[in-house]
Amino acid sequence: EADIYQTPRYLVIGTGKKITLECSQTMGHDKMYWYQQDPGMELHLIHYSYGVNSTEKGDLSSESTVSRIRTEHFPLTLESARPSHTSQYLCASIRLEGTEAFFGQGTRLTVV
Amino acid sequence: AQSVTQPDIHITVSEGASLELRCNYSYGATPYLFWYVQSPGQGLQLLLKYFSGDTLVQGIKGFEAEFKRSQSSFNLRKPSVHWSDAAEYFCAVASLQGAQKLVFGQGTRLTINP
Numbered sequence A: 001e002a003d004i005y006q007t008p009r010y011l012v013i014g015t016g017k018k019i020t021l022e023c024s025q026t027m028g029h030d031k032m033y034w035y036q037q038d039p040g041m042e043l044h045l046i047h048y049s050y051g052v053n054s055t056e057k058g059d060l061s062s063e064s065t066v067s068r069i070r071t072e073h074f075p076l077t078l079e080s081a082r083p084s085h086t087s088q089y090l091c092a093s094i095r096l097e098g099t100e101a102f103f104g105q106g107t108r109l110t111v112v
Numbered sequence B: 001a002q003s004v005t006q007p008d009i010h011i012t013v014s015e016g017a018s019l020e021l022r023c024n025y026s027y028g029a030t031p032y033l034f035w036y037v038q039s040p041g042q043g044l045q046l047l048l049k050y051f052s053g054d055t056l057v058q059g060i061k062g063f064e065a066e067f068k069r070s071q072s073s074f075n076l077r078k079p080s081v082h083w084s085d086a087a088e089y090f091c092a093v094a095s096l097q098g099a100q101k102l103v104f105g106q107g108t109r110l111t112i113n114p
Helices: none
Strands: A004-007 A010-013 A019-025 A031-037 A043-049 A076-078 A087-094 A107-111 B003-005 B010-014 B019-021 B024-026 B032-038 B044-050 B056-058 B064-068 B073-078 B087-094 B102-104 B108-113
Touching (some): A010 A019, A019 A031, A019 A087, A031 B102, A043 B102, B003 B102, B010 B019, B019 B108, B024 B073, B032 B064, B032 B073, B044 B056, B044 B064, B044 B073
Parallel strands (some): A010 A107, B010 B108
Antiparallel strands (some): A031 A043, A031 A087, A087 A107, B003 B024, B019 B073, B032 B044, B056 B064, B064 B073, B087 B102, B087 B108
């Protein structure tokens, strides 16, 4: 059973607000990822991390930022939310020599 | 660049019928291929994966997939579907070194008729 958690599960927030989506894993995995998924669409990688103090931008440009201060924690922040940020955000992790990505349940964000 | 195509956006089958979901990939080296399932409001669960060896791989929940290099395909099959199989299915390709970034197809939504 995968132990990767995302909070909140659902969030409705007004335009211009700052938000942080939380992702935590208790498996000690080094590599962590954020994917963005629009309804009925594929997942696109927006950020990833090889380990503590490592963050990289993914294939899809995003106005969000991430940090990796602790191995188990990989939060995603939007400084000023806009309606175009409305989407589902999925966090995933892989152990260093592993092959399987474990996914959290996702955060469905709606910006009004 | 890596890419994955799932030609069928939505498939409906009757319970007990067989199922095949199509996946075609484009990748410059030996592909590492995955099928994930996503139930409504949930994250993704790995069904099966292919790295090398036997081109027919078995997964969880009675699913299997066959890797065909000549056709650049990795189709998912199940001999008899259950109502609980209704979900979104994603095919993905990745490298196993470096960033191990997954590139996903658009997904196929599976509906089961009783």
